[in-house]
Amino acid sequence: MRIIYAKDYDELSKKAANFIAAQVTMKPECVLGLATGSSPIGTYKCLKAMCKNGDVDFSKVKAVNLDEYCGLPKTNDQSYAYFMKENLFDGINIDQANTNIPDGTNPDVAAECKRYDAVVKSMGGVDLQLLGIGNNGHIAFNEPSDSFSLGTNCVNLTESTIEANKRFFESADDVPRKAYTMGVGTIMSAKKILMVANGDAKADIICEMATGKITPNVPASILQIHPDVTVICDEKALQKLMAVAPELVER
Numbered sequence: 456m457r458i459i460y461a462k463d464y465d466e467l468s469k470k471a472a473n474f475i476a477a478q479v480t481m482k483p484e485c486v487l488g489l490a491t492g493s494s495p496i497g498t499y500k501c502l503k504a505m506c507k508n509g510d511v512d513f514s515k516v517k518a519v520n521l522d523e524y525c526g527l528p529k530t531n532d533q534s535y536a537y538f539m540k541e542n543l544f545d546g547i548n549i550d551q552a553n554t555n556i557p558d559g560t561n562p563d564v565a566a567e568c569k570r571y572d573a574v575v576k577s578m579g580g581v582d583l584q585l586l587g588i589g590n591n592g593h594i595a596f597n598e599p600s601d602s603f604s605l606g607t608n609c610v611n612l613t614e615s616t617i618e619a620n621k622r623f624f625e626s627a628d629d630v631p632r633k634a635y636t637m638g639v640g641t642i643m644s645a646k647k648i649l650m651v652a653n654g655d656a657k658a659d660i661i662c663e664m665a666t667g668k669i670t671p672n673v674p675a676s677i678l679q680i681h682p683d684v685t686v687i688c689d690e691k692a693l694q695k696l697m698a699v700a701p702e703l704v705e706r
């Protein structure tokens with residue numbers, strides 16, 4: 456796991472966007488695994504600017520997103536489908552027919568999980584998976600648990616995640632209690648993984664993920680055994696790790 460220092464969110468976002476643009480330039484028909492949440496918004500903003508300037512071409516890229524809230528249609532402004540259009544897809548030259556996200560409105564859990572696993576498989580797997588990290592160590596919506604999930608599954612969101620995500624909703628009561636999420640096994644099968652994390656609230660979990668034991672109670676800890684993971688963090692998210700194991704951080 457390479458852990459890269461960025462002085463602030465702007466620098467983190469530029470570094471992460473350059474990393475993704477390099478992947479697309481090297482393999483124009485690549486499969487990008489994409490994340491939502493606040494962490495990648497700056498990265499997406501940089502990618503939109505790069506695409507507008509003609510510095511990166513997404514026309515052959517296929518995209519597969521990590522997760523979606525259950526019960527929210529694509530038109531709901533809190534759905535992750537809506538988020539992706541607003542924050543990335545409408546601002547780059549990707550063919551939106553080549554973008555994929557679990558269907559939060561499908562009430563048939565088994566059918567939706569099977570369908571989404573087949574989508575990822577039909578693309579031949581993910582070349583570069585972008586991730587954020589939850590304060591409790593979740594990746595996608597794979598919450599702390601007794602075992603690592605394999606494929607797409609439907610999860611009950613933890614109180615900590617509902618609390619963290621309520622900032623996007625009118626109140627905590629409006630946050631959906633369930634979500635479809637790509638499994639940890641699928642995430643681990645991506646050829647490359649890029650994680651972005653910023654802010655004080657992520658300092659403890661970044662340190663735990665990188666130096667703690669590998670356990671499904673901290674789902675992101677499994678990234679320690681993936682052969683090609685890059686984590687880009689701002690100084691705030693790195694403060695604990697820099698105090699405990701500064702040698703792990705590349706500046």
Ligand code: F6R
Pocket residue numbers: 489490491492493494495521522586587588589590593594595596
């Ligand atoms: C979103 C996702 C989540 C977020 C995580 C961090 O697609 O998969 O795991 O990455 O909850 O969210 P933010 O970036 O809002 O702190």
